[in-house]
Amino acid sequence: MHTGATNHGIAVGIDTQYKTFTAGEARSRAAVIITNRKVDATLMTQLSDEDTITLEITSGDTTIILASMYIDRQKTPRTRSDQGGRDPTTRKKSWSNHRDGQ
Numbered sequence: 001m002h003t004g005a006t007n008h009g010i011a012v013g014i015d016t017q018y019k020t021f022t023a024g025e026a027r028s029r030a031a032v033i034i035t036n037r038k039v040d041a042t043l044m045t046q047l048s049d050e051d052t053i054t055l056e057i058t059s060g061d062t063t064i065i066l067a068s069m070y071i072d073r074q075k076t077p078r079t080r081s082d083q084g085g086r087d088p089t090t091r092k093k094s095w096s097n098h099r100d101g102q
Contacts, residue, residue: 024050029070 014020018035021043022028032053034041040058044065047054051070056063 021048021053021055023048023053026050028053029072030068032066032068 014033017037018033019037019039019041021032021034021041022030023043023045028050030051030053032041032055042056042058044054044056047067051072053068055066057066
């Protein structure tokens with residue numbers, strides 16, 4: 001679910017008996033709502049922020065990781081190089097230069 005109106009960080013119109021997961025300091029734009037109280041879900045805070053909610057869900061001996069993301073289509077997506085990682089387009093250029101004997 002992508003959150004709409006909020007009141008003090010809580011999504012308006014969502015039944016309080018449900019487990020609602022949001023994250024971040026600013027207004028959350030993504031949320032996960034679990035309607036089954038028997039579902040064991042834990043927010044993975046290191047992988048969650050205003051635009052991404054990541055949960056570890058366990059049922060019996062099965063554990064899954066679930067992510068819900070808000071993607072603003074008006075913004076340019078971040079690349080791995082923006083985050084300190086290797087930029088795949090740079091690697092591709094290096095490979096083509098090597099292949100051409102340059």
